[in-house]
Amino acid sequence: MIPLIELRGASYRYPDGSHGLRDCHLALRPGSRNALLGANGAGKTTLMQHLNGLLQPETGVLRWKGETVVHNRAGLRALRQQVGLVFQNPDRQLFSAHVEEDVSFGPLNLGLPETEVRNRVAQALRAVGLQDHARAPVHHLSFGQKKRVCLAGVLAMRPQLLVLDEPMAGLDLPMQQDLQRLLDALVAEGVTVLVSTHDPDFAADWADEIHVMAQGRCQLSQPVAALLTQPSAWQAVGQTPPQVMALHAELVRQGLLAAVPVPRSIERLLAVLRARTLPASQESVIHDA
Ligand SMILES: Nc1ncnc2c1ncn2[C@@H]1O[C@H](COP(=O)(O)OP(=O)(O)OP(=O)(O)O)[C@@H](O)[C@H]1O
Ligand SMILES: [Mg+2]
Known part of the structure; x- marks a missing residue:
C-alpha cells in the first residue's frame, strides 16, 4: 500500500x-x-x-x-x-x-x-x-x-x-x-x-x-501489537515500556493470565481480570492484592 x-x-x-x-x-x-x-x-x-x-x-x-x-x-x-x-x-x-x-x-x-x-x-x-x-x-x-x-x-x-x-x-x-x-x-x-x-x-x-x-x-x-510483546525493543531505543507490559508479565508469571494477547492499557488488563471466572482461592488472592 x-x-x-x-x-x-x-x-x-x-x-x-x-x-x-x-x-x-x-x-x-x-x-x-x-x-x-x-x-x-x-x-x-x-x-x-x-x-x-x-x-x-x-x-x-x-x-x-x-x-x-x-x-x-x-x-x-x-x-x-x-x-x-x-x-x-x-x-x-x-x-x-x-x-x-x-x-x-x-x-x-x-x-x-x-x-x-x-x-x-x-x-x-x-x-x-x-x-x-x-x-x-x-x-x-x-x-x-x-x-x-x-x-x-x-x-x-x-x-x-x-x-x-x-x-x-x-x-x-x-x-x-x-x-x-x-x-x-x-x-x-x-x-x-x-x-x-x-x-x-x-x-x-x-x-x-x-x-x-x-x-x-x-x-x-x-x-x-508487536511492541507489546517485546520489552527489549523499547529498551533498545531508549524508551521505558508501558507499565501494562510489566504488570501483565507478572500476572502471566503467577499463572493468572495467558501470555498473549497483551492488553494495551492497565484499564483493559483490569477488564480482562474482572471478566475471568476465577476459582474461589485465586479470587481472594486478587482481591487482597
Ligand atoms: N531553532 C533551532 N535552532 C537550532 N537548533 C535547533 C532548533 N530547534 C531544534 N534544534 C535542535 O534540533 C534537535 C532536535 O530538536 P527538536 O526540537 O526537533 O526535538 P524534540 O524531539 O521535538 O524535543 P522535545 O521533546 O524537547 O520537544 C535538537 O538537538 C535541538 O537542539
Ligand atoms: Mg518538540
Missing part, C-alpha cells in the same frame, strides 16, 4: 549547524493512528515541521500519496491543505487578536466562500468545546484553551493528515480525554493522525503504530 505520507532519507541542519534530522525515514499508512516517541531533542518537532513543508530537507525526499513534494509556492500550498500541523507551543501558532479570527484564517486563505468559512469555524470550535469563546481575546485564554484554538484552526482546514506536536502536554485529565475522543472521531472519518508524546502508556493504548526517534533518526516503526 502506498503510504499517505513518507519522508525518506531526510537530513536537516539548523542554521547554527545543529542536526535536526539525520537520514530519517517515516511512513504513515492512510487512516492510521501514529504515536511519535523520543527524548527531548530527539527530533520530533523537526520531523513534524517537515511533514507540512515548514522545513525542507537538505537531502532526502517528502512524498504525499507517492508523489514527491516540490517545495515551491504551489507545492507547499497543496501540501498544507492536506497536512495540518498543531505546534508544540500555542503562542507560536496563534497570531490573531480573537479566537474566531484565528480559526478562520486558514479557510479564508483557501479562498472559501464566507458562509462556508463561518460553518467550518463554528464546527471546529464546537469540536474543541470552545463554541462559547468565539469572540474571546486570545490572550485571555488559558494555556490549554490556546492549544484547543490551535487545533480548531487546523481542523477548520479539514486536513487528511493531522500532525499534533505534544498535544496532551499541559492539558488537564478531562481535556486529555476530550482530545483523545476527538482524535478517535477524526480517525473514524478517515483522517490519519500523528501525535508526538513522552507518554508510552498513552502511545500503547491509543496508537496503531509507534515510531521512536533518537538523535534525529526514526529508529523504530512498529505496530503496537
Whole structure:
C-alpha cells in the first residue's frame, strides 16, 4: 500500500549547524493512528515541521500519496491543505487578536466562500468545546484553551493528515480525554493522525503504530501489537515500556493470565481480570492484592 505520507532519507541542519534530522525515514499508512516517541531533542518537532513543508530537507525526499513534494509556492500550498500541523507551543501558532479570527484564517486563505468559512469555524470550535469563546481575546485564554484554538484552526482546514506536536502536554485529565475522543472521531472519518508524546502508556493504548526517534533518526516503526510483546525493543531505543507490559508479565508469571494477547492499557488488563471466572482461592488472592 502506498503510504499517505513518507519522508525518506531526510537530513536537516539548523542554521547554527545543529542536526535536526539525520537520514530519517517515516511512513504513515492512510487512516492510521501514529504515536511519535523520543527524548527531548530527539527530533520530533523537526520531523513534524517537515511533514507540512515548514522545513525542507537538505537531502532526502517528502512524498504525499507517492508523489514527491516540490517545495515551491504551489507545492507547499497543496501540501498544507492536506497536512495540518498543531505546534508544540500555542503562542507560536496563534497570531490573531480573537479566537474566531484565528480559526478562520486558514479557510479564508483557501479562498472559501464566507458562509462556508463561518460553518467550518463554528464546527471546529464546537469540536474543541470552545463554541462559547468565539469572540474571546486570545490572550485571555488559558494555556490549554490556546492549544484547543490551535487545533480548531487546523481542523477548520479539514486536513487528511493531522500532525499534533505534544498535544496532551499541559492539558488537564478531562481535556486529555476530550482530545483523545476527538482524535478517535477524526480517525473514524478517515483522517490519519500523528501525535508526538513522552507518554508510552498513552502511545500503547491509543496508537496503531509507534515510531521512536533518537538523535534525529526514526529508529523504530512498529505496530503496537508487536511492541507489546517485546520489552527489549523499547529498551533498545531508549524508551521505558508501558507499565501494562510489566504488570501483565507478572500476572502471566503467577499463572493468572495467558501470555498473549497483551492488553494495551492497565484499564483493559483490569477488564480482562474482572471478566475471568476465577476459582474461589485465586479470587481472594486478587482481591487482597
Ligand atoms: N531553532 C533551532 N535552532 C537550532 N537548533 C535547533 C532548533 N530547534 C531544534 N534544534 C535542535 O534540533 C534537535 C532536535 O530538536 P527538536 O526540537 O526537533 O526535538 P524534540 O524531539 O521535538 O524535543 P522535545 O521533546 O524537547 O520537544 C535538537 O538537538 C535541538 O537542539
Ligand atoms: Mg518538540
